[in-house]
Amino acid sequence: MENRNNILWIIIRKMRIPLLVIIITFAISILGMVLIPGQDNNGNVYYMNFLDAVYFVTYMASTIGFGEIPYEFTYAQRMWVLFSIFITVIGWFYAIGALVTLIQDKNLISQVNLAKFQRKIKELKEPFIIILGYNHITKDLINKLSISNKRIVVIDKEEAKIEELELENFIPEVYALTADVNSPDTLRLAGIKKRNCKGVVTLFDNDFKNTKIALLAKLLNDRINVIVKSTTKEQSEHLKNLHIKTVIDPFTIISSRFYLALTSPSLWLLEMMFFGHELKLEKFEYMPKGKYVICGYGRMGKAIAQALTRAKLEYTYIDLKSSEYKKNKKSAIFGDSSDFRDLVKAGVKEAVAIVAATKDDLINLTIILTAKKINPNIYTIARENTIEDITIFKSAKVDRLYVLENLISEYVHKVIHLPLAYYFINEIHKQTEEWGEKILAEIKEKVQFHKPEVFQIRVSKNETYALYNYLKEDKERKIVLGQILRDLRDYKKRARICVLMVKNRKGEITFMPDDNYEVKVSDTFLMAATKEAKEDFELAVNNYNEFYYILTGKEPKYGIFKYLSKGEE
Amino acid sequence: MNTQKVISGFFIIMAMTLNFGFFYGDIDTFSHHSPYELFATIVVNLIATILKLGDKTQLGSVLLATSLVADIQLISAATIWGISAYVMGNLEGTATQVIVSLSGGALMANIVSVILFIGDTLKSKR
Numbered sequence: 283m284e285n286r287n288n289i290l291w292i293i294i295r296k297m298r299i300p301l302l303v304i305i306i307t308f309a310i311s312i313l314g315m316v317l318i319p320g321q322d323n324n325g326n327v328y329y330m331n332f333l334d335a336v337y338f339v340t341y342m343a344s345t346i347g348f349g350e351i352p353y354e355f356t357y358a359q360r361m362w363v364l365f366s367i368f369i370t371v372i373g374w375f376y377a378i379g380a381l382v383t384l385i386q387d388k389n390l391i392s393q394v395n396l397a398k399f400q401r402k403i404k405e406l407k408e409p410f411i412i413i414l415g416y417n418h419i420t421k422d423l424i425n426k427l428s429i430s431n432k433r434i435v436v437i438d439k440e441e442a443k444i445e446e447l448e449l450e451n452f453i454p455e456v457y458a459l460t461a462d463v464n465s466p467d468t469l470r471l472a473g474i475k476k477r478n479c480k481g482v483v484t485l486f487d488n489d490f491k492n493t494k495i496a497l498l499a500k501l502l503n504d505r506i507n508v509i510v511k512s513t514t515k516e517q518s519e520h521l522k523n524l525h526i527k528t529v530i531d532p533f534t535i536i537s538s539r540f541y542l543a544l545t546s547p548s549l550w551l552l553e554m555m556f557f558g559h560e561l562k563l564e565k566f567e568y569m570p571k572g573k574y575v576i577c578g579y580g581r582m583g584k585a586i587a588q589a590l591t592r593a594k595l596e597y598t599y600i601d602l603k604s605s606e607y608k609k610n611k612k613s614a615i616f617g618d619s620s621d622f623r624d625l626v627k628a629g630v631k632e633a634v635a636i637v638a639a640t641k642d643d644l645i646n647l648t649i650i651l652t653a654k655k656i657n658p659n660i661y662t663i664a665r666e667n668t669i670e671d672i673t674i675f676k677s678a679k680v681d682r683l684y685v686l687e688n689l690i691s692e693y694v695h696k697v698i699h700l701p702l703a704y705y706f707i708n709e710i711h712k713q714t715e716e717w718g719e720k721i722l723a724e725i726k727e728k729v730q731f732h733k734p735e736v737f738q739i740r741v742s743k744n745e746t747y748a749l750y751n752y753l754k755e756d757k758e759r760k761i762v763l764g765q766i767l768r769d770l771r772d773y774k775k776r777a778r779i780c781v782l783m784v785k786n787r788k789g790e791i792t793f794m795p796d797d798n799y800e801v802k803v804s805d806t807f808l809m810a811a812t813k814e815a816k817e818d819f820e821l822a823v824n825n826y827n828e829f830y831y832i833l834t835g836k837e838p839k840y841g842i843f844k845y846l847s848k849g850e851e
Numbered sequence: 852m853n854t855q856k857v858i859s860g861f862f863i864i865m866a867m868t869l870n871f872g873f874f875y876g877d878i879d880t881f882s883h884h885s886p887y888e889l890f891a892t893i894v895v896n897l898i899a900t901i902l903k904l905g906d907k908t909q910l911g912s913v914l915l916a917t918s919l920v921a922d923i924q925l926i927s928a929a930t931i932w933g934i935s936a937y938v939m940g941n942l943e944g945t946a947t948q949v950i951v952s953l954s955g956g957a958l959m960a961n962i963v964s965v966i967l968f969i970g971d972t973l974k975s976k977r
Contacts, residue, residue: 294904301901309894316887332886333933 289393296384300377307373311339311366318362322353343370392460396471399459403473406457408433411698412472413483414463414495416443418669420485421450422691428452430699435472437463464491466498474502481507483694485530489517496526509694513581528697528704532690537585538711543682544569544593548718553710555810556703557692560732561722566681570661571595572634575625577649578602582639582665582684598628602649604642616648625649625656635661643671647678702738702808706783709793721782721794725810728780734810736782739820741805748822748829753803761833764797768832770818779811779819856972862899863914863968866921867961869895874954881947886932889954893925896957899964910971917964924957 315335319327330338334352341348342363355363384390410433413420424434436458438444444458461468463484473479482499484492489512496510509528512518521529542550547563555561574590576583576599583599590597608614630636636653638646643666650662663682666675675683696704710718725734743750749766753759769775784792787804811819822828830838869892876883900918903911928950935946 291905291907298901298904302898305894305897305901309890313887313890316890331937332890332929333937 289390289397292387292390292393293384296380296387297377300373300380303373304370304377307366307369308339308343311343311362311370312336314362314366315339315359318356318359320353320356320359328353339366339370342367343374345371345374396459399457400471402457403435403471403476406433406435406473406476407478409478409480410435410473411481411483412437412469412474412479414438415484415486416447416458417485419687419691419694420483421447422669422688423483423485423694424450424452424456426691426695427698428454428456432698435459437461437468437472439463463495464498466502469495469498469502474499474506479503479506481509481698483509483698485509485511485690485694489513493517493520493524496521497524500524500526507697509697511690530690530693530697532686532693533581533585535689535693536582536684537589540586541589541592542711543567544589544595546715546718548715548722549710549713552718552722553707555725555734556696556700556707556736558733561726561734562732569682570634573597573629573632574635574637575599575628575630575633575653576637576639577625577628577653578604578638578640578646578665580639580641582686583637586637586639586663598633600624600628602640602645604640604645607640607645608642614642614644616645617652622652622656625653630656630660633657633660635663637663637665639665641667643667643674647674650678650680700736700738700808702783702785702806703736705785705791706793706808724794725780725782728776729778729810729812729815731778731812734780735813735816736808736810737816738806738808739823740807741801741803746823748824748826749801750803751826752829753801761801762797763795763799763801765833766801766823766829767797767819768822770822770828770832773832773835777811777819778815779809782808782810784808859899859902860968860972862895862902863961863964866892866896866899866918867958867965870921870925870954870958870961874951874958876951878948878951879944881942884947884951884954889925889929889932889950892954892957893922893929896921896925896961910967914964914967917960917967920960921957921964924953924960928953928957 312332312335315330315338316332317329319329322328330352338351343366411427412435413423414437416436416438420436424436427434431454433454434452434456436444436447436456438447438458438460439462441460444460447456447458450456459468459471461471463469469482474482482495484495484499486492486495492510492512496508499506499508507528508526509530510521510526511530511532512521513531513533518529518531518534539550539553542553547568551559551561551563572595574586574595574597576586576597579587579599579601580603587597587599602616604614607616611618630653636650636657638649638653640646640649646664646666650664653660654662661682662680664675664680664684666672666683666685667687669685669687672685693704696707739745741750741753749761753761763781764776767777767779767781769777781795781799782793784795784799785806786792786802792799809816809819822832827838830836869888873884873888873892896918900915900922903915903918906912906914931946931953932942932950936942939946
């Protein structure tokens with residue numbers, strides 16, 4: 283409402299003078315036409331009445347020009363008309379010109395867009411997430427979330443970015459607004475106070491900005507999930523103190539993932555399964571044991587070093603800062619003779635692996651290439667900063683690639699789309715290699731497929747209609763996991779699904795529940811399955827007839843047949 | 852002296868005085884009410900309306916409302932005049948009464964507008 287008023291005020295302000303000009307010029311012309319005597323066809327003097335005068339001036343000013351009425355004008359009248367034409371036509375065009383400028387007015391356009399945005403947010407009834415800032419990471423994230431029909435609101439300060447987003451044509455529509463993300467008003471506009479707002483995602487490069495927004499969001503609405511990126515330990519601690527549940531620190535993720543890759547391949551594999559990795563390690567994915575050389579000792583380099591220390595592996599590092607390097611050498615290409623010497627000095631010849639961890643993709647790439655020249659068998663690990671450079675790194679045949687932007691968007695996607703998976707991943711990092719091996723074996727045995735899909739499903743009216751009603755109809759009814767995990771074609775066979783974990787109504791977690799686990803309303807299951815088994819399962823727990831079949835092995839009878847066959851049962 | 856105040860004050864008061872000039876006279880007698888005066892009243896009222904546009908205050912809104920009331924009454928008076936004089940061809944009796952009483956209504960609105968305007972002026976410290 284406030285906003286619609288603004289639009290009106292802008293129009294009124296800008297149209298004031300044009301309207302005044304029109305009224306005054308019209309009034310002068312009309313008065314003149316009435317006062318100047320004319321002649322009728324018989325030569326009698328007559329005076330134009332107001333109706334004729336208004337009529338005549340109106341069509342004259344708008345250059346329609348129906349002619350001289352009611353009688354042909356005298357010369358005196360014509361002189362007046364000549365004068366009137368100049369003043370009224372100029373006034374008229376001035377008003378039209380002002381109107382056209384008004385339509386292109388930046389203020390007005392932004393106000394109109396704001397009004398549209400507000401209306402859309404108001405009408406949005408589904409759960410949605412607010413994403414602040416539109417960049418490579420959030421674009422990737424939106425792409426992933428759009429697949430599962432999540433509703434998203436995006437805010438960015440730059441108009442060009444919002445325009446870019448609108449060109450992407452995401453389905454379902456992503457609502458976007460150009461506004462300052464730092465202000466609470468903006469967050470309120472984006473609907474943070476709405477009941478169906480589920481979360482706020484802030485993944486800026488600037489940690490302070492993220493913290494500030496996280497705090498604002500938390501104060502505005504305590505109930506929502508605030509997902510914040512943080513790149514330092516202190517910052518993460520701050521955020522934890524503010525009771526922010528989801529803090530995404532890409533360097534901690536890399537450090538722990540690197541540690542898993544070094545020490546327990548099965549846990550690593552289990553984690554990567556959630557990100558679409560096959561349940562099998564390729565040859566190049568085995569990390570060599572021995573001495574590592576880290577190039578670039580910033581946040582990333584330190585994260586890797588930390589993992590190496592935990593894994594009790596030896597390493598040396600070269601403290602290479604990409605910005606300083608570029609300034610000193612006036613080049614973004616690593617590998618002149620002094621760099622060569624540095625690498626040799628750091629021990630690349632005897633090392634088993636090289637890590638290129640600077641902030642600059644080109645420098646990282648050239649570090650890898652130079653190291654390979656010195657030691658052709660060296661295992662290469664590189665940090666890639668932007669998603670855009672992915673093809674170059676792929677063609678350079680880097681053994682292990684950490685794409686920061688991709689990593690963040692994948693993680694946030696898991697937090698939003700599969701919260702249980704996020705929980706499971708956190709558990710993985712606390713477990714032992716044996717645990718991982720056991721679970722991997724179980725998944726392989728139950729799913730019998732090398733690339734399972736992970737999904738979560740909640741026993742509720744929306745997600746499992748038939749199962750939910752079956753349990754609700756009779757409180758005494760008991761149903762165990764083994765009963766519903768049946769093949770739709772042959773109920774004697776088990777479906778190719780492995781249940782990874784369950785969260786019950788009270789929030790208690792059970793990992794790897796067996797087939798005797800009793801299913802209750804409001805349980806949420808995290809499952810790994812083949813695509814087909816997943817679709818079949820979703821059908822079975824939603825459709826009464828299919829559900830009846832997997833429970834009993836019989837086809838349900840309909841209508842009249844139900845009565846006819848009563849005797850048989 | 853504030854030029855803008857002079858201009859808007861001029862038009863607001865002029866709208867009222869012209870309106871009164873037209874309204875004054877025997878309600879039945881057409882010759883007491885000049886069409887030129889009605890025309891001038893309408894024009895001045897329209898100008899006053901536009902001068903009042905764009906003031907976001909409470910007072911500004913009420914001033915604008917009074918002007919809009921006067922505009923509507925005066926324009927309907929002029930319309931009735933046009934219809935009865937040129938379409939029906941009869942301007943005596945009832946038609947004149949309706950026209951004059953409509954302008955009387957507009958006069959009331961204009962008086963309210965002037966009172967508000969004076970009140971605002973007196974309140975102002977500058």
